[in-house]
Amino acid sequence: MKIFIVLKIAFLALMRNKMRTALTMLGLIIGVGAVIATVSLGDGAKSQVEAQIATLGQNVVLVFSGSWTRGGARGGWGAAGTLTLEDALSIQREVPDVVLLSQECRNSAQIAAGNENWYTTILGEAECYLQIRQWPLEDGTMFSAMDVRSAAKVAVIGKTVADKLFPGSNPVGQVIRVKNVPFLVMGVLIPKGLSVRGDDQDDVVLIPYTSSMKRLFGGTTLRSMIMEARTTKALATVQLQINNLLRQRHRIIPPADDDFTVRTQEEIAQMANGASDTIRSLLFAVACVSLLVGGIGIMNIMLVSVTERTREIGIRMAVGAHGSDILMQFLTEAVSLSILGGGLGIAMGVICSRIMANYKHWPVLTSPGWIAAAFSFSALVGIVFGFYPAFKASRLDPIDALRYE
Amino acid sequence: MTAIIQLDRINRIYKSGDVDVHAVKDVTLSIAKGEFVALMGASGSGKSTMMNTLGCLDRPTSGTYLLDGVDVSHLNRDQLASIRNEKIGFVFQGFNLLSRTTALENVSVPMFYRKKSFGAREEKQRALKALEAVGLAARADHKPNQLSGGQQQRVAIARALVNEPAMILADEPTGNLDTQTSIEIMGVFQKLNDIGITIVMVTHELDIARYCKRNIIMRDGRIVADTPVANRLIASEEIQKLHLEQEKARLVS
Numbered sequence: 001m002k003i004f005i006v007l008k009i010a011f012l013a014l015m016r017n018k019m020r021t022a023l024t025m026l027g028l029i030i031g032v033g034a035v036i037a038t039v040s041l042g043d044g045a046k047s048q049v050e051a052q053i054a055t056l057g058q059n060v061v062l063v064f065s066g067s068w069t070r071g072g073a074r075g076g077w078g079a080a081g082t083l084t085l086e087d088a089l090s091i092q093r094e095v096p097d098v099v100l101l102s103q104e105c106r107n108s109a110q111i112a113a114g115n116e117n118w119y120t121t122i123l124g125e126a127e128c129y130l131q132i133r134q135w136p137l138e139d140g141t142m143f144s145a146m147d148v149r150s151a152a153k154v155a156v157i158g159k160t161v162a163d164k165l166f167p168g169s170n171p172v173g174q175v176i177r178v179k180n181v182p183f184l185v186m187g188v189l190i191p192k193g194l195s196v197r198g199d200d201q202d203d204v205v206l207i208p209y210t211s212s213m214k215r216l217f218g219g220t221t222l223r224s225m226i227m228e229a230r231t232t233k234a235l236a237t238v239q240l241q242i243n244n245l246l247r248q249r250h251r252i253i254p255p256a257d258d259d260f261t262v263r264t265q266e267e268i269a270q271m272a273n274g275a276s277d278t279i280r281s282l283l284f285a286v287a288c289v290s291l292l293v294g295g296i297g298i299m300n301i302m303l304v305s306v307t308e309r310t311r312e313i314g315i316r317m318a319v320g321a322h323g324s325d326i327l328m329q330f331l332t333e334a335v336s337l338s339i340l341g342g343g344l345g346i347a348m349g350v351i352c353s354r355i356m357a358n359y360k361h362w363p364v365l366t367s368p369g370w371i372a373a374a375f376s377f378s379a380l381v382g383i384v385f386g387f388y389p390a391f392k393a394s395r396l397d398p399i400d401a402l403r404y405e
Numbered sequence: 406m407t408a409i410i411q412l413d414r415i416n417r418i419y420k421s422g423d424v425d426v427h428a429v430k431d432v433t434l435s436i437a438k439g440e441f442v443a444l445m446g447a448s449g450s451g452k453s454t455m456m457n458t459l460g461c462l463d464r465p466t467s468g469t470y471l472l473d474g475v476d477v478s479h480l481n482r483d484q485l486a487s488i489r490n491e492k493i494g495f496v497f498q499g500f501n502l503l504s505r506t507t508a509l510e511n512v513s514v515p516m517f518y519r520k521k522s523f524g525a526r527e528e529k530q531r532a533l534k535a536l537e538a539v540g541l542a543a544r545a546d547h548k549p550n551q552l553s554g555g556q557q558q559r560v561a562i563a564r565a566l567v568n569e570p571a572m573i574l575a576d577e578p579t580g581n582l583d584t585q586t587s588i589e590i591m592g593v594f595q596k597l598n599d600i601g602i603t604i605v606m607v608t609h610e611l612d613i614a615r616y617c618k619r620n621i622i623m624r625d626g627r628i629v630a631d632t633p634v635a636n637r638l639i640a641s642e643e644i645q646k647l648h649l650e651q652e653k654a655r656l657v658s
């Protein structure tokens with residue numbers, strides 16, 4: 001009952017000087033609007049990155065062999081080929097939380113089928129690779145453990161390769177030639193889209209790693225391994241255990257650098273999110289500054305309002321208003337102002353991000369959490385910056401206030 | 406008769422820089438229920454300070470003040486505000502209505518600060534009744550800028566009445582009004598006094614003071630005269646006289 005009257009008084013006071021009220025709110029509208037719009041964009045980009053990281057698989061651990069240094073020139077990760085097939089076996093044997101492991105050789109080659117040809121990545125893997133990557137087949141089957149053991153000339157191809165080499169026909173059962181070695185296409189993968197780094201994951205040919213080593217590219221070492229841990233919680237332990245195991249096997253004593261690298265999916269996600277976290281904290285700083293400026297505007301106008309209405313305050317006190325009544329009245333006015341500004345700012349931010357989503361096709365995600373945060377933050381700004389003027393009003397002496405001209 | 410106001414050796418000293426201003430000196434005064442008192446004096450006589458003290462807007466430096474049996478000399482700000490709300494109705498020289506607010510809402514303001522709310526319907530009824538008592542029920546929806554000075558002062562009187570206070574305290578209530586309107590306002594006060602409402606008003610106009618029942622004159626912070634009014638003027642008669650005079654003036658010209 002009483003709160004409605006207080007709200008009505010606040011509303012009438014704000015309506016009395018519409019232009020002033022609008023300009024005061026503008027600070028908050030722009031601040032909150034900008035925050036909501038940019039946060040929506042940031043969250044949209046982040047969710048896109050997260051979706052890409054999820055295409056890697058679940059609870060994935062990657063081990064790369066180290067780089068070599070020769071005459072001052074350093075090769076990249078995987079260049080040295082320090083990982084051996086025995087390393088893979090010992091990991092399978094001694095790290096119990098590794099449920100799946102695929103040995104990996106990555107090479108590039110010109111491939112051909114019929115009169116079409118294409119330059120692509122030839123990925124040697126074990127039969128469990130698709131399970132680890134959670135990558136279903138569109139057609140056909142994956143090669144088997146048997147195929148891996150016998151270094152069979154079989155392949156599973158990505159969608160891009162399928163489209164390039166077999167436009168308009170079903171690749172399953174047909175033959176591709178890699179470095180003049182014929183491989184039978186057993187399956188076609190479902191398209192997975194771009195990776196975190198932005199390359200086409202579907203531009204790939206999967207063959208048994210044994211075939212890659214023995215029949216195509218030679219070599220006895222692995223470039224990397226990809227494996228799946230039992231649970232997300234086990235990731236850190238698995239990483240530690242692999243580190244220890246490989247150091248032991250490679251006889252690395254601590255001051256010396258590791259000749260391999262273990263990465264978990266969590267770490268990759270963290271790295272990818274690092275940039276957006278930086279942007280996010282920057283946005284937060286901008287938001288704080290804009291809300292501060294908006295708040296100062298509110299305080300300024302409330303001080304003017306208190307001065308203008310000194311007589312009214314005197315009248316109300318004379319007829320029995322307590323200091324707290326006056327405090328509440330002006331605080332309500334300040335908070336109404338800031339909530340109204342914040343609300344309009346949220347609306348503006350949402351509209352702006354929708355426009356960007358529609359016309360620029362940027363990924364946009366407006367989370368209710370941020371809207372709630374922006375809303376309560378603007379209310380808080382009203383309380384914080386409205387308090388001093390309201391307090392000043394409540395401490396006025398009724399005799400002086402009544403005499404004020 | 407029970408005393409509404411009982412002042413006992415009231416002093417009020419202001420500190421103005423290094424100088425102490427002794428505005429009210431040792432005033433002892435008693436005002437009974439149903440009285441109609443005019444407090445008079447030149448400026449600087451201490452009558453405004455007396456008024457603020459009587460109105461519980463200010464506290465005496467020393468002495469005791471019993472208002473309607475309650476010692477208010479040592480109450481804090483909020484307690485004084487509650488006392489003002491319950492026991493005193495204020496009427497000011499400059500009307501002091503809230504602009505852009507209707508007469509009815511203006512009259513309702515003191516009820517808003519009551520400890521125990523009446524509820525919306527009861528409040529409206531009481532406000533209308535108060536407006537009726539001052540003859541302004543028909544203008545309940547008008548805002549101050551749509552009312553004449555006399556009407557605005559009536560709204561202010563209705564506001565003073567609405568919480569059924571122990572007394573009405575009027576500070577130069579006719580100071581901004583012309584002669585005829587002043588007499589009309591005094592008529593309203595006399596009518597209210599006739600039904601038993603205690604009124605204390607500050608004025609410097611001698612002829613206005615003659616509508617009251619008792620005149621108190623202050624000088625240099627002390628009461629120098631306290632007399633009943635001998636030939637009390639009755640507002641309704643004076644208005645008639647005024648009309649007759651105007652009539653005559655018209656006939657002559």
